[in-house]
Amino acid sequence: MLDFFTIFSKGGLVLWCFQGVRGPAAAATAPVNALIRSVLLQERGGNNSFTHEALTLKYKLDNQFELVFVVGFQKILTLTYVDKLIDDVHKEFRDKYRNEFQQKGTLGILNGTFDFKDDFMRLLRDAEESSKVRAPTVMKTFEQSLKSQKTVKCMIETRGEKPKEKVKNKKNKGSKKEGTESAAAPGKASAGDKQPSTAGEKEELTKDEILQKNREEFFRRHMRAGEKSSKSPKPEAQKEKGKKPRVWDLGNSNAKVLDYSNSATNGSTEAGPVEDFDPDIALGDRNREPGRLYDLEYESDEEVEEEKVIQNPSKPSKKKSGLGGMFGMLKGLVGSKSLTREDMDPVLEKMKDHLIAKNVAAEIAVQLCESVAKKLEGKVMGTFTTVTSTVKQALQEALVQILQPQRRVDVLRDVMDAQRHRRPYVVTFCGVNGVGKSTNLAKISFWLIENGFSVLIAACDTFRAGAVEQLRTHTRRLNALHPPESHGGRTMVQLYEKGYGKDAAGIAMEAISYARNQGFDVVLVDTAGRMQDNAPLMTALAKLIAVNAPDLVLFVGEALVGNEAVDQLVKFNKALADHSMAQTPRLIDGIVLTKFDTIDDKVGAAISMTYITSKPIVFVGTGQTYCDLRSLNAKAVVAALMKA
Amino acid sequence: MVGSLEPHLEALRRELRAPDPAVLSVLLALLAVAITLLIWRFVQGRRSSRKAVLLLGLCDAGKTLLFARLLTGKYRDTQTSITDSSAVYRASSDKSANVTLIDLPGHESLRLQFLERFKAAARAIVFVVDSVAFQREVKDVAEFLYQVLVDSTVLKNAPALLIACNKQDVTMAKSAKLIQQQLERELNTLRVTRSAAPTSLDGSATGGPAQLGKKGKDFDFSQLPMKVEFVECSARGSKGEEGDADFKDLEKWLAKIA
Numbered sequence: 020m021l022d023f024f025t026i027f028s029k030g031g032l033v034l035w036c037f038q039g040v041r042g043p044a045a046a047a048t049a050p051v052n053a054l055i056r057s058v059l060l061q062e063r064g065g066n067n068s069f070t071h072e073a074l075t076l077k078y079k080l081d082n083q084f085e086l087v088f089v090v091g092f093q094k095i096l097t098l099t100y101v102d103k104l105i106d107d108v109h110k111e112f113r114d115k116y117r118n119e120f121q122q123k124g125t126l127g128i129l130n131g132t133f134d135f136k137d138d139f140m141r142l143l144r145d146a147e148e149s150s151k152v153r154a155p156t157v158m159k160t161f162e163q164s165l166k167s168q169k170t171v172k173c174m175i176e177t178r179g180e181k182p183k184e185k186v187k188n189k190k191n192k193g194s195k196k197e198g199t200e201s202a203a204a205p206g207k208a209s210a211g212d213k214q215p216s217t218a219g220e221k222e223e224l225t226k227d228e229i230l231q232k233n234r235e236e237f238f239r240r241h242m243r244a245g246e247k248s249s250k251s252p253k254p255e256a257q258k259e260k261g262k263k264p265r266v267w268d269l270g271n272s273n274a275k276v277l278d279y280s281n282s283a284t285n286g287s288t289e290a291g292p293v294e295d296f297d298p299d300i301a302l303g304d305r306n307r308e309p310g311r312l313y314d315l316e317y318e319s320d321e322e323v324e325e326e327k328v329i330q331n332p333s334k335p336s337k338k339k340s341g342l343g344g345m346f347g348m349l350k351g352l353v354g355s356k357s358l359t360r361e362d363m364d365p366v367l368e369k370m371k372d373h374l375i376a377k378n379v380a381a382e383i384a385v386q387l388c389e390s391v392a393k394k395l396e397g398k399v400m401g402t403f404t405t406v407t408s409t410v411k412q413a414l415q416e417a418l419v420q421i422l423q424p425q426r427r428v429d430v431l432r433d434v435m436d437a438q439r440h441r442r443p444y445v446v447t448f449c450g451v452n453g454v455g456k457s458t459n460l461a462k463i464s465f466w467l468i469e470n471g472f473s474v475l476i477a478a479c480d481t482f483r484a485g486a487v488e489q490l491r492t493h494t495r496r497l498n499a500l501h502p503p504e505s506h507g508g509r510t511m512v513q514l515y516e517k518g519y520g521k522d523a524a525g526i527a528m529e530a531i532s533y534a535r536n537q538g539f540d541v542v543l544v545d546t547a548g549r550m551q552d553n554a555p556l557m558t559a560l561a562k563l564i565a566v567n568a569p570d571l572v573l574f575v576g577e578a579l580v581g582n583e584a585v586d587q588l589v590k591f592n593k594a595l596a597d598h599s600m601a602q603t604p605r606l607i608d609g610i611v612l613t614k615f616d617t618i619d620d621k622v623g624a625a626i627s628m629t630y631i632t633s634k635p636i637v638f639v640g641t642g643q644t645y646c647d648l649r650s651l652n653a654k655a656v657v658a659a660l661m662k663a
Numbered sequence: 664m665v666g667s668l669e670p671h672l673e674a675l676r677r678e679l680r681a682p683d684p685a686v687l688s689v690l691l692a693l694l695a696v697a698i699t700l701l702i703w704r705f706v707q708g709r710r711s712s713r714k715a716v717l718l719l720g721l722c723d724a725g726k727t728l729l730f731a732r733l734l735t736g737k738y739r740d741t742q743t744s745i746t747d748s749s750a751v752y753r754a755s756s757d758k759s760a761n762v763t764l765i766d767l768p769g770h771e772s773l774r775l776q777f778l779e780r781f782k783a784a785a786r787a788i789v790f791v792v793d794s795v796a797f798q799r800e801v802k803d804v805a806e807f808l809y810q811v812l813v814d815s816t817v818l819k820n821a822p823a824l825l826i827a828c829n830k831q832d833v834t835m836a837k838s839a840k841l842i843q844q845q846l847e848r849e850l851n852t853l854r855v856t857r858s859a860a861p862t863s864l865d866g867s868a869t870g871g872p873a874q875l876g877k878k879g880k881d882f883d884f885s886q887l888p889m890k891v892e893f894v895e896c897s898a899r900g901s902k903g904e905e906g907d908a909d910f911k912d913l914e915k916w917l918a919k920i921a
Contacts, residue, residue: 030748030766031727033740048742055743056770085746125750129735420772427806431856470859615864639864652863 020098020147022074022091023047024139026112028128029085035112035133039092050074051089062390062417062630070094079105081113082398083357084120088112100146107142170234172227357399358406363392366410377660379623380582383630391417415661421626422653424635428609433570434472434541443475443534445542445567447527448611449560450575451587452548455613455640457486459575460543461493463638465645468501468511472540477530478516479523479563480547487516490545500645513539523547524563531567544569551590560591561598564605573637574607576628577614584627592632609637612651616641620659625651713786713820715763716752716917719778719811720791721803722769725829728898729791730766732910733917738899744768747777752917762786762917774807782816787823787920789913794828794836794895797845805849809857812850812887821889823920827913832897839893843884851882892916 021039025047028034036047050071058069058078069076078089088109092098112135113120119131161167367388374384391413400409430446437444446463448456457480464474476494480486494514501511515530527544534542546563549556564572574591576584588607596604610628618624625636636651718726727741727748734750749765767777788811792804811817826846828839877886884891896910 025742027740027742028748029744029746031741031744031768032731032748033742036740048740052743055745087745125748126734128748129731129737129739129750416776419776423772423775425771427803429802429806429853429856429860431859432802432852435852435856466861638861641864648861649864650861655864 020092020096021101021143022093024088024090024108025051026086026088026108026133026135027051029087030125030128032128034086034128034131035135037136037139047091050076050091054078054089055087062387062421067393077101077105079109080393080396081109082394082396084113086113098150100150103149104142104146107146108139111138111142171230357397358395358409360392360396362406363395363410366407367392370410370414373663374623374626374660376621377623378581378618378621379660380585380627382582382585383627387414387417387626387630411661415657418626418657418660419653421630422636422651422656425633426635428635428637428650430571430637431470434467437570438472438540441535443531443539443542444571445531445544445569446571446573447544447546447564447567447569448573448575449546449564449591449607450548451550454548454575454577456480456548456575457489457493457545458643459611459613459638459640459648460490460545461497462640462645462648464493464512464541464543465497465500466648467541468497471506473506473509473538474512475530475534475537475539475542476512476514477527477542477544478514479526479530480545481517481519481521481523481526482547484519486545486547487514487518490514490516497645523559524566527563527567551587551594557590557594558598561594564595565599565601568605571637572605572608573611574609574628574632575611575613576624578612578618578622578624579614580624582627584624585631588628588631607632607634609634611638611640612636613640615639615649616647620662622656622659625656626660713784713822715749715765715781715784716787716789716920717778717781717785718764718766718789718791719774719807720769720829721793721800721807722771723796724769724791724793725898726766726769726791729789729827729829729896729910729913730764732898732900733764733914743770745770745773747781762920775810778811778814782814783820785817785820785822787825787917788817790824790826791829792826792842793830794838794842795830795833797828797837797842801845801849805846805853808846809850809853813857818888824887824889824891825913825916826891826893827910828893828895829898831895832899839895843893847882847884854882 021037023039024037025033026035038047053071054069054076057063067077067079069078073094074091075094076089076091078087080087088105090101090105092101112133115135115138116131116133119128371384371388374387375381379387391410394417395410395413398409400406434444448460450456460476464476467474476490478487478490491514494512497512498510503510515526515533517526517529523546530544531542544563544567546560547556549560551557572595574588576587580587592606595606599605610632612625612628615622629636639649639651641647641649718730720726722743727744728739730748730750731737731739731741733752744766745768747765747767749763751761752764753761765781767781768774790808790811793800797804826839826842828837828842830836880886894910894912894916896913898910
């Protein structure tokens, strides 16, 4: 049933391979390579299954000996024994070839022959059989289930009484657990425990009383040992003899009795009882200047107290963990210890909170920490390294890995290529409202002009008031900075616009053909900002990109954005993919991160954006003048991110 | 000053002459430990100075297979490497000198990280190029090579560089001469574009302050401070999996630098 099962080292050598039902020998390499590239190298190792064309791949990492176990089977099959099979194979393979790995290292892997076929077939057979054979499960009787032991009352939540009830619930369940062996005990114990709870509670609803009584009857009928419990509800039940009519305090009385207004004070010239009026008390501060409005006085003491209160409950736990942690640290310092999930969990929690505090989107922080945990599980730490330092190191490497571009980021080189083919290089800017598309477009055109390329700006923002004028102002300024005389008589920047209200895709197409005729090197297309949820506008953008096939589609995002970044990018990509007719749709090719000067070191937006799209950050905008254009430095960003 | 030292020296001499051997033995032990530490550090420093040969290249260039063939001579199936592998390689049976072969992953996300880690220990670099896909990938190859060449540590140590044009068993493979010409042309263009790229966030220029080759002239591999050679090889070998790999030139070069 399996297509293949491979075991290979992280260094790339295949140790053992099993070809299953079908497929030529090389069919295992392509899907596994895809698995490695998209999952392991992009830090999406949170869940351990991956789909590639018609196959589902499940994998397991052995971090101690640096091995990877991958199994592949058809997507349509749902094989339940695969997880267990991988674990068993992992254990057995590791135990069998422990010597080769530990003593001989890489040469052992290279020279060793790993004859694992018989063991594997045996394990496979066992796994398949275990999945087929399963005894029919006997249904639980009502008494055995948990439902019979809960009362309606303890499922009702009341404010202020909640902790009490929860404690009682636990007592209920605790006593229940002791008494589950005998069938009679559960009913008796729960009924018995109900008494203190009902006696202690002040409010009693009539319905619950009746329900309780019915339950007593029911249990008594089935079990003769319930006499004792039935006596106590009787005194409570006797309180309610019959239904009494409800009497309102003020009902049936005259309106006169209800009129509390003193006829003397309202609208009469007679003065009411005069209280002693002390102007000092009324006005308060004697020293205030008449007529001046003071600023709000900001009391920081209350906040400090709040923090103290919050910290106090956490302190005792810290102290406890401090002592335990000290011994744990000593234990960890000496000798080689392999990392377990429990060791890593507190550190990973802290790191996740740290990342979220640095403006990384929440779900991405979670996925990242999961992936790092998977990579470190079972790894043997060296001496004198703590868990914290290992986890921090691994997280830092993962972050640098994410920020490294997966493809070449060299716009000038591509422009030169297009120049050689005598066609313009088209760049499209898209993004939500107000992120800085037009500003950064001007900055990029300045940079291109400095490098000697002529630019045509296509004003495809036909919606926003003043968009065309803004670009016209930029064009004028850029031409003033780089007049045609200093560039051999040709205008370096020109604006192509057709006013407002027209179709953006049409304007873009005309602009590109105009650029081709006039010999411009680069065309920068400015689009209108749009929210990612706005379906008709997203369709319009997708149409513009699909029809004009630009060389570079840049998504402009601001560095201030937090969790929204994930939503924006996902929806933009989805819209571009859905509305494109081509086999391989044009998606976002790169990201421009703007307003980077407004965040000090909360640089998490960079991580969120590159993680979601796995596309590089091409430019970083750090201000509003033409020179504020930078390229991303992965190490600096990660250093700022990991800084405490 | 000397007067204050005198009583101390006197006290020391008295202590040394005293029949109590405790202090003396402690002093001797400390001295021995200090000397051992110094010698050890000296030896360590000399021993670990650059005995590594790095195998670099793009993804699917054939580095891991080359690594396996050099060490064992046998053909192994390979997958994309996620981490480095290193082993000691004996150049030829009679020479005692040996080098550590280190195979680094070629994937874009990892290559620079691993290069950072191992560049200081590199005595030589073997840059493996896929001759069949070269035409398509020439820009990526050139960019990686450029990044390796402008690295400050590499420029300082100037390890010998060998560009191995792999996969010569396939008929469509380009020759080493053609690859050399194309790389020179591409690196010439890259010099201009990389130095014109926007400066990095923390101020350091992306292309590095180093200028590759001579300014006025077209780029040539002979302008580099290190020795560069081009060889053709085939890790898979003409007979495929059963036969030997075809890399006599590569082995000769390795023997020369070992």
